[in-house]
Amino acid sequence: GEDVEQSLFLSVREGDSSVINCTYTDSSSTYLYWYKQEPGAGLQLLTYIFSNMDMKQDQRLTVLLNKKDKHLSLRIADTQTGDSAIYFCAENTGNQFYFGTGTSLTVIP
């Protein structure tokens, strides 16, 4: 659970879609999460997916889960400048939560 991997940076143009990828480690993880961190602030839960699901859609957000490859992705449609932030994926194993390195998303106007 301690080596959840994400790429560090992503830049997209306003209005395009953003896709943030994550590779997690524990196939027994019950929940997988996406958190958002704005500068100088704590983390806020964006969305989560239960491990027996393949996809979850919530307005502009789409989460895809590939359990075979232990791959999680977050797609943000119609990306806005307010979406600029660091995005963390996390896995929940038992009572423990492990986070990735975070992907810094920059939205170019």
Added chain:
Amino acid sequence: NAGVMQNPRHLVRRRGQEARLRCSPMKGHSHVYWYRQLPEEGLKFMVYLQKENIIDESGMPKERFSAEFPKEGPSILRIQQVVRGDSAAYFCASSPDPPWELFFGEGSRLTVL
């Protein structure tokens, strides 16, 4: 229902001093987690506590760091004899029972001169 409250938000210490970081979980939450954030290193787990008990401290450095979550009052993360490498943002999160979602505080940013 107030969120997770951390204080101080910013703390400056000289090498060798002690740092105490406090965290009040959300009302009704009995699980508290501490994480450390360094640039480009993500969130590193430090310790997981329930009321009066340390459940998992596998992420805590063996020396100088300690944590508690007493029956009454906030959880405390204590760093003795701070060094420059301790400079980081320290985040506390709490969870209801059973722990399936974390709620984060705004963090405490420690700077060691």
